[in-house]
Structure formats: structure tokens, C-alpha cells
Amino acid sequence: MHSVAEALRLILEAAEPNPAARVALGDAVGSVLADDLASDVDSPPHDKSLVDGYAVLAADLAAGSARLQVLEEVTAGAVPARAVVRGTATRLMTGAPLPAGAEAVVKVEQSALEPAADGSLGWVELHAQGVAAGDNVMARGSSLRRGELVLRRGVRLRPLEIGLLAETGAATVPVVRRPSVAVVATGNELVSVDAVPTAGQIRNSNGPLLLAALGQEGVPAKDLGIAADDPNRLEATVQRGLEADVLLLSGGVSAGVLDLVPLVLERLGVERVFHKVRLKPGKPLWFGVHRGDGGRRLVFGLPGNPVSTLVCFELFVRPALRRLAGRSDWERPAVAALLTHDFAHRGERPTYHPARLRREGPAWHAEPLLWRGSADQRALVEADALAIFPAGDRHWRAGEAIDVLPL
Ligand code: AMP
Numbered sequence: 001m002h003s004v005a006e007a008l009r010l011i012l013e014a015a016e017p018n019p020a021a022r023v024a025l026g027d028a029v030g031s032v033l034a035d036d037l038a039s040d041v042d043s044p045p046h047d048k049s050l051v052d053g054y055a056v057l058a059a060d061l062a063a064g065s066a067r068l069q070v071l072e073e074v075t076a077g078a079v080p081a082r083a084v085v086r087g088t089a090t091r092l093m094t095g096a097p098l099p100a101g102a103e104a105v106v107k108v109e110q111s112a113l114e115p116a117a118d119g120s121l122g123w124v125e126l127h128a129q130g131v132a133a134g135d136n137v138m139a140r141g142s143s144l145r146r147g148e149l150v151l152r153r154g155v156r157l158r159p160l161e162i163g164l165l166a167e168t169g170a171a172t173v174p175v176v177r178r179p180s181v182a183v184v185a186t187g188n189e190l191v192s193v194d195a196v197p198t199a200g201q202i203r204n205s206n207g208p209l210l211l212a213a214l215g216q217e218g219v220p221a222k223d224l225g226i227a228a229d230d231p232n233r234l235e236a237t238v239q240r241g242l243e244a245d246v247l248l249l250s251g252g253v254s255a256g257v258l259d260l261v262p263l264v265l266e267r268l269g270v271e272r273v274f275h276k277v278r279l280k281p282g283k284p285l286w287f288g289v290h291r292g293d294g295g296r297r298l299v300f301g302l303p304g305n306p307v308s309t310l311v312c313f314e315l316f317v318r319p320a321l322r323r324l325a326g327r328s329d330w331e332r333p334a335v336a337a338l339l340t341h342d343f344a345h346r347g348e349r350p351t352y353h354p355a356r357l358r359r360e361g362p363a364w365h366a367e368p369l370l371w372r373g374s375a376d377q378r379a380l381v382e383a384d385a386l387a388i389f390p391a392g393d394r395h396w397r398a399g400e401a402i403d404v405l406p407l
């Protein structure tokens with residue numbers, strides 16, 4: 001049986017990043033850039049005013065104040081028609097291009113306008129000490145130049161990068177294609193969330209749990225519903241699931257008489273990479289790869305118990321999805337925390353035990369929660385972390401340090 005680390009290594013090895021695809025800028029947030037991108041414009045495109053004010057020659061303000069003739073008024077988006085020369089000024093709005101000849105902009109707060117009697121712009125009185133060329137002006141191309149590299153491949157696109165890409169004309173963006181995922185819950189006992197379970201039945205909670213986790217991860221997911229424990233029907237559903245890059249099945253991978261998932265997967269040519277991991281909960285995890293006409297597919301047979309499904313998703317599926325999407329942040333660092341209570345650990349597998357993580361002063365503190373095992377997802381609602389108790393029987397004392405995985 002593989003260790004958690006070994007199982008993860010095998011999964012990541014199979015999860016090489018997807019090929020690149022072009023997506024509309026509006027769909028690119030969260031994706032990883034697949035190519036270096038250059039700007040098709042200078043930014044700003046002209047020497048531009050950073051304030052509302054008057055474009056002047058610095059020499060006119062050498063005495064600290066001046067009375068200048070106003071040539072014209074230029075708003076953002078308009079273009080100046082006249083050059084500023086000694087004794088004149090042009091009224092500019094923020095973002096407007098600097099007129100030819102002008103060197104600096106004096107803020108409107110430092111001015112008093114004297115409109116002419118005929119309604120024309122007239123004269124302005126400016127009061128500003130030490131005006132120098134370049135004051136309140138952003139020079140053309142000072143943010144970026146046409147042809148200059150804006151973003152490097154491998155960057156994960158945040159709203160910030162989307163803004164920069166919009167400025168530089170990237171209407172479509174080359175990204176690493178995000179993996180598509182199909183979700184199937186298996187089990188004769190399962191009914192959907194809108195049904196009232198009758199004798200022997202329970203509601204399918206793994207399906208909604210996985211779809212929610214995928215939604216949060218920003219991955220497009222398809223819900224293939226519930227498949228009964230019947231080899232032929234399961235086979236038909238799995239076949240549909242193999243259209244996605246990743247197929248997540250829950251249930252049917254342990255040692256029961258109706259645990260048909262491994263059998264059906266192998267019948268459909270999904271190559272088993274491993275079955276079972278030294279881990280609690282989550283031991284029955286099955287992982288395999290299908291290589292067909294449609295390309296490589298990763299298949300996870302997740303254990304049916306809800307907490308096992310969640311733990312396997314966090315430890316194995318989420319890192320795989322991130323690597324497929326070209327992300328490098330698939331590693332989940334554990335934090336060291338001090339136990340708040342004594343805890344007796346038993347068993348030959350490491351246990352990922354639901355816990356509450358709190359910061360008190362300089363240290364993290366972990367409280368192992370009362371938990372009735374892998375079918376008890378109620379306890380998880382109280383949890384925001386998993387405390388990792390290494391394999392072996394040991395009485396852990398309050399105050400001892402332990403690794404904890406924040407959820
Ligand atoms: P299995 O591995 O199929 O034997 O399932 C293990 C346990 O998990 C059984 O008690 C199942 O009823 C339960 N289980 C399986 N699938 C689901 C599901 N989708 N939602 C909630 N519980 C499930």
C-alpha cells in the first residue's frame with residue numbers, strides 16, 4: 001500500500017498540464033497564461049496630464065505666479081489644437097494630452113480664471129512655486145512601451161492582470177486549458193437530495209460536496225448523477241464520464257460484494273495506477289489513467305464515506321486539478337500547531353482527524369474534534385483543518401506539536 005506522499009507523486013506524474021487554448025479575456029481569470037504577452041500600445045499613449053489644471057512653460061512660473069492667456073480647453077479623449085508658448089496656457093482635464101510646447105501642468109486649485117467679457121476663455125492667474133518640467137505629467141510610454149513584454153507565461157491571471165491585458169489589447173488570451181471534470185455517485189442505496197429516503201436509503205451527499213468543491217476551484221464540472229451498482233449501467237455512465245479530463249466516482253471501491261468500480265474501470269481500459277493508500281479516512285482510494293482517442297483521462301475512485309471523499313479530494317484531487325491547469329501552487333503546506341487536548345491515536349495508518357485551528361499569540365493551537373469516523377460529516381462542519389496523527393499507537397499530550405492541514 002502506498003503512502004500519502006507516494007500516492008500523490010504518482011497522481012501528479014500522470015497530471016501533466018493540459019495543452020494551451022485561447023479563451024475570451026472575460027473567461028480568463030484564474031487561468032494560467034500559456035504564452036508571453038507583449039503590449040500593442042504605449043501606455044500612456046501620449047504625455048498626459050495627471051490633474052485638472054493648466055499646461056504651461058516652467059519659465060512662465062519662475063516668479064511663483066503669472067497671468068497667462070488661456071488658449072483652449074482640452075478634455076480627456078480630445079486633442080489640443082494649439083501649441084503653448086510663453087505667456088499662454090491651455091486648460092487640461094485629467095488624462096488629456098499635453099499640448100505641444102507645454103512642459104508642466106499647474107493644478108486648477110492654484111488658479112483663478114478671469115473669463116473674458118465675450119464669454120471666451122480669457123486669462124488665468126496662476127500661483128505655484130518652483131514649477132519644473134514634468135510636474136503633474138506622465139510621459140508617453142512611461143508605464144509600458146509597444147512591443148514590451150507585459151506578462152510572462154506561467155502567471156496565474158488575477159483581476160489585476162486582466163486589467164493590464166485589456167489595456168494592451170488582448171481580447172483573447174492563450175491559457176493552459178482548464179480540466180473538465182465529471183462526477184458520478186455510485187450506490188443502490190442513494191437517492192437524490194430532493195427525495196425522501198425510504199428504508200435502507202440515504203441521500204447522495206458526495207455528489208453535491210464534490211460539485212461544490214469543483215465550483216470553488218473554478219473548474220467546469222458535469223454532474224452525471226447516481227449510478228446503480230450494476231456493472232452494465234455503471235459502465236455506460238463511466239463511458240460518458242470519460243469524455244471529461246477527470247472522472248470522479250464516489251463509492252464502490254472498498255471490499256464489499258457490490259464494490260464494482262475497479263472492475264468496471266479496468267474493463268473499460270482504465271489502467272490502474274494504484275488501489276488503496278495508507279491513510280485514514282480514505283484508504284480504499286483507486287486511481288487510474290485512461291489513454292484513448294480523446295486523450296489522457298484521470299480517474300479517481302473515491303471512497304463512499306463522505307469524510308473519506310472530502311479528505312481524498314483535498315489530498316489528491318485538488319493538487320491534480322491544479323497541476324492539470326498549469327498551476328504550480330498545488331502543494332498544501334501543513335502548519336505546526338499545539339494540541340489543546342490529550343489525544344489517543346491508534347492504528348497503522350496516519351489519521352487525518354477533523355480539528356479546529358486557532359491562533360493564540362505567536363502559536364497555532366489545534367483542537368481535535370469529537371468525530372465518529374468517516375461517515376460522520378457532521379463533525380466536519382465544526383472543523384477548519386485536519387490534524388495529522390502519524391501511524392502507530394500513541395497517547396498524545398496537550399501542548400505537543402502536531403502537523404495540521406488547514407481546510
Ligand atoms: P461504498 O464504498 O460504496 O461501500 O460506500 C461506503 C459508505 O459510504 C456506505 O455507507 C455508503 O452508503 C456511503 N456512501 C456511498 N456513496 C455515498 C454518497 N454519494 N453520499 C453519501 N454516502 C455515500
Ligand code: MG
Nearest residue numbers: 186187251252
Ligand atoms: Mg457502494
